[in-house]
Amino acid sequence: MSRPLIAEIDLDALRHNYRLAQALAPHSQSLAVLKANAYGHGALACARALDDLAPAFAVACIEEAQALRQDGIDKPIVLLEGFFQAEELPLIESLGLWTAVHSEWQVEALLAYRPRRPIPVWVKMDSGMHRLGFSEQNIEGIWQRLLDAPDRVCDLHLMSHFATADALEPRYFHRQLQLLNDWATALNAPTCLANSPATLAWPESHGAWNRPGIMLYGSDPLEGANDASRSLRPVMTLRSEIIAVQELGPGEPVGYGGRWITPAPSRIGVVAAGYGDGYDRHARDGTPVLIDGQRSMLAGKVSMDMLTVDITALPDAGIGSRVTLWGQDASGAMLSVDEVARHCDTISYTLLTGLLPRVPRHYFKDWNEAV
Numbered sequence: 266m267s268r269p270l271i272a273e274i275d276l277d278a279l280r281h282n283y284r285l286a287q288a289l290a291p292h293s294q295s296l297a298v299l300k301a302n303a304y305g306h307g308a309l310a311c312a313r314a315l316d317d318l319a320p321a322f323a324v325a326c327i328e329e330a331q332a333l334r335q336d337g338i339d340k341p342i343v344l345l346e347g348f349f350q351a352e353e354l355p356l357i358e359s360l361g362l363w364t365a366v367h368s369e370w371q372v373e374a375l376l377a378y379r380p381r382r383p384i385p386v387w388v389k390m391d392s393g394m395h396r397l398g399f400s401e402q403n404i405e406g407i408w409q410r411l412l413d414a415p416d417r418v419c420d421l422h423l424m425s426h427f428a429t430a431d432a433l434e435p436r437y438f439h440r441q442l443q444l445l446n447d448w449a450t451a452l453n454a455p456t457c458l459a460n461s462p463a464t465l466a467w468p469e470s471h472g473a474w475n476r477p478g479i480m481l482y483g484s485d486p487l488e489g490a491n492d493a494s495r496s497l498r499p500v501m502t503l504r505s506e507i508i509a510v511q512e513l514g515p516g517e518p519v520g521y522g523g524r525w526i527t528p529a530p531s532r533i534g535v536v537a538a539g540y541g542d543g544y545d546r547h548a549r550d551g552t553p554v555l556i557d558g559q560r561s562m563l564a565g566k567v568s569m570d571m572l573t574v575d576i577t578a579l580p581d582a583g584i585g586s587r588v589t590l591w592g593q594d595a596s597g598a599m600l601s602v603d604e605v606a607r608h609c610d611t612i613s614y615t616l617l618t619g620l621l622p623r624v625p626r627h628y629f630k631d632w633n634e635a636v
């Protein structure tokens with residue numbers, strides 16, 4: 266027997282979600298964003314599972330790209346933030362990476378570097394996110410300087426990021442898109458603009474390339490779900506078991522600080538999962554969990570290795586009962602990571618990327634190709 270907490274990763278669901286991103290944007294190529302260990306799902310396993318579908322991958326830094334290369338992934342890989350030091354350029358060249366550039370110093374470094382073959386470059390424009398990228402004042406000059414160096418750089422694309430593509434209120438999104446369309450026309454540039462919410466909800470933003478991330482993992486980033494986002498399948502199921510049961514009278518506090526107090530005679534299930542595994546300690550009383558496929562809720566603060574759930578209404582639940590913290594239970598019942606995130610005052614991205622290495626990942630697939 267070992268600790269029952271595991272993260273099951275459904276690679277077939279990953280492929281389903283990637284195909285959905287493709288189908289929504291039939292005239293675009295879709296990068297599969299694998300940064301942050303594929304949002305906690307395991308970058309290498311996800312890259313292998315998508316290798317025959319995705320024309321290219323994207324990561325946040327050269328270390329993430331290098332790890333994929335070392336394990337035999339030879340598709341193009343885009344560095345979404347480019348390089349952090351000019352000294353990375355030889356490695357970018359030898360690993361065959363594509364790089365974003367967002368700052369003047371990166372352009373200077375690229376133009377000072379003499380590669381054997383030109384390096385594909387995506388020029389990042391700040392169209393309103395105000396995080397990375399060249400301003401409207403600078404973009405044309407930067408673009409021209411890069412265009413004038415075909416021995417150093419090639420395949421220039423205009424890249425930008427949306428701040429509000431997930432929101433129901435469309436005005437700021439449209440302002441960003443209008444500006445980008447104007448510049449794409451002026452520069453005669455192929456674009457890469459759409460993240461997951463834009464891929465799902467804003468076909469007018471789809472470019473030569475899109476950059477879906479979170480949707481590949483089955484979380485719905487939209488403030489208002491649509492038919493496409495409803496057809497995403499969860500890739501990760503975080504599952505555990507009840508390891509102990511407490512039968513308590515009314516008025517008994519449960520867990521650290523006694524935050525939750527039994528309102529009546531209660532049965533409390535103790536689950537092997539805690540913040541030391543990455544389950545969010547901000548989870549409030551009432552955060553949903555599935556016990557043998559039935560809804561129950563968190564009762565009391567999350568501990569490092571354990572959490573407590575109220576199973577008073579589930580007389581069949583006891584030691585050994587299946588617990589689904591998010592994902593899909595064996596019965597077919599679903600608990601979305603998005604719903605859990607709302608009870609933790611956060612977003613699915615932090616729960617998924619925050620799952621710690623001590624939780625074993627178990628991969629499965631039901632298609633007939635080698636992973």
Ligand SMILES: *Cc1c(COP(=O)(O)O)cnc(C)c1O
Nearest residue numbers: 298345426460461476477478479
């Ligand atoms: C992470 C990231 C994405 C993917 O965003 P999702 O919301 O996960 O789809 C796209 N573009 C850039 C630049 C990113 O950093």
